[in-house]
Amino acid sequence: MTKTLVVMGQGYVGLPLAQAASAAGYRVRGYDITDSLVAALNAGTSHVDDLSDADVATMLAQGYAATTDPGVIAEADVVVICVPTPLGDDGGPDLRAVEAATTSAAEHLAPGTVVILESTTYPGTTEDRVLPILMTSGLRLDDGFFLAFSPERVNPGFPEYGITNTPKLVGGVTPASGERAVAFYSAFVDTVVPLSGAKEAEMAKLLENTYRHVNIALVNEMARFSHDLGIDIWEVIRGAATKPFGFQAFSPGPGVGGHCIPIDPNYLSFQVRKTLGYQFRFVELAQEINNSMPGYVATRIGDLLNEQGKALNGAKVLLLGVTYKPDIADQRESPAVPLAKILREKKADVSFHDPYVERWRIDGAPLDRVPDLDEAVATADVVVLLQNHRSYDVTGLAARSTSFFDTRGVAAGESTHRL
Template identity: 65%
Template sequence: MSVDLAIVGLGYVGLPLAQQAARSGLSVLGFDVNQNVVDGLNSGASHIDDLSGADIAEMLASGFRATTAEADLATASTVVICVPTPLSADGGPDLGPVRSATATIARNLQPGMLVVLESTTYPGTTDEIVRPMLEAGGLEVGKDIHLAFSPERVDPGNPVYGIKNTPKVVGGSTPDCTERAAAFYGRFVDTVVTAVGTREAETAKLLENTYRHINIALVNEMARFCHELGIDLWDVIKLAKTKPFGFQAFYPGPGVGGHCIPIDPNYLSHNVRARLGYPFRFVELAQEINATMPAYVAHRAQNILNADGLATKGASVLLLGVTYKPDIADQRESPAVDLAKSLLELGAEVSFHDPHVARWHAEGQTMDRVESLDDAVANADLVMLVQHHKAYDVDALATSAKRFFDTRGVTTAPQAHRL
């Protein structure tokens, strides 16, 4: 039986895509090499924050199924690659998963099929790596099959923007490929924006996240000197954002996390160095600033303890919130890990609380999770708000703590220290 869409990679990108396509009436097949993921989905269990068991049940009722059988891909009109692209040792993207997914598709490629890469990568990947692998079997892109790149824009935990109402950028290897891909996404996405080609679509995703990376670095650096100068940066940002044009608010924090901001700009920087032989200085400076924030925050914590005559060595430090963004369980690239590492190196006794995380590992060890939040806050030498989950009454926690360090600028309690 043929299907409208097969998705290779059923994680934070692929599964929401499958959900929206299925909701819009498309027949959807999910492919993943992880048998546990496939078995879980087919039994109605979700493994990502954005989709619940009820969401998976709805998808199954609409005909969705997951498989590890690659031959099933041959039944699809469109195949979308949604596999991860982690950083490699040299700072560029590890394209191993993309190559593996493409090879799997190539073995099952059929005339007329549309293949779309959604995995974030450096400019040129679609046409220089994916295309030759697909054409090796004799089918020509733009004539026998179609190929395009469409950057994923999933924002885990966002209650307003999802697959359907976030504009979809599409760039094909040929104009016909672009047209075919745009028509496909137009079946379940409200707005489709076409690019000149695959490289422009690939670079657009990198520009989006590089823009955020650089502006976060700007306010992180300002946080350092504003603290030294006795300036309330949070008030500065509040004032600046009253301007209705020409300014967008970004906020400092203990570092950057997630699957995009700490990683994607490096793809572009690595590509510029490798191809052109010179640095992308904005990105490299931003990376330097953002990467050192956890150590800076740990140093600030040390100063707070020292001001009250307490050594960091042996001090009990409680971290509140260890995920990379609020109100989700996703811990990918969370700065809390590096923060804990810096505190442990200073000799602190670190524990954590997070309503979304039952077990947390940092510096090669399982960290102690406190069960009673109120008792732990009252007893800790220093409480640090690392992630602002809605479940936390921050002002109440700051009032009951011996010392409270707010790295997110949300407290109004006068005794709290803020980044």
């Protein structure tokens, strides 16, 4: 008998999960509250970088359907919640989407359903926030329903690791719930790793992202004083990376973007402060350093113009790549936005080019991509590489620039200045 999966949230986490489960033989229903998104998916149009329209068409042929009707939950053997958890005004995660999805699940929950939360959040959310809502269904844990947490590990823009070949952590609220969740993922994930509980799985996700956040901050700070000391940080990293043990290379940049790095570690910092009454100092310091990088880049741009005898006021600054990662269209928390704001405040004439973004918004104001990249490069006082998209001929762009500021350490040449 074909089992039914309902994935709540059809974004960059939920849609790839729906794809993998569809391919494994599940009857998948993708639930989302956005009418236009559901209509597009049912018409075979993808809005996620890592899935093409052809991928969605294949899913539809396999029986997938998107819907805005929460009633489909009543048919589900498994419900996976993959909704956003942005930062709230208090610095903690905004759980309104999680609570709304869980409430919908509780209203339609059938006996025996396995419910899994994948949305990143602070430790204790699954047990303290999700479980009580599900119990309003009148069903009991491990009798009427099963509950677990499994952190998403989607890495947009890097197709070598997807749902099936990235190890999946699973922590049940109880051992019986954990076993049911492990059995579900084992149908289409190569390696499933059971953890002792939901809190451990929630914390593991935050450890992964905090590790990256802190190490990026470390190398960002080293990049700044290395420049002042006349040391090429990129050569330093290249040399250190030859050590076969005890070192993992991280690269500096104009800031950090996406959901995972600038947002997720703050969940843990918030919870530690709220619950235990003291600071998670590594995270708060890393946040301070990484958040300062757009301002530092703006200062370096001003210094380069000064060397040319020009002021930042009125200078033509062309930004290349405004997404938060290379080779995708995702702009969430991109450091290009605060950099552009700073440059505009200093009266610079800011333009941009990105092969994945036709219209960019800065403080709500739209800005169209330059129509002719070569012409824009030739007329700019400074060209700034923020994101190294593969389609960019960085060497050629640098050679044609009056001044080329490379924040990614990939360019060379007389006109090139590196972070």
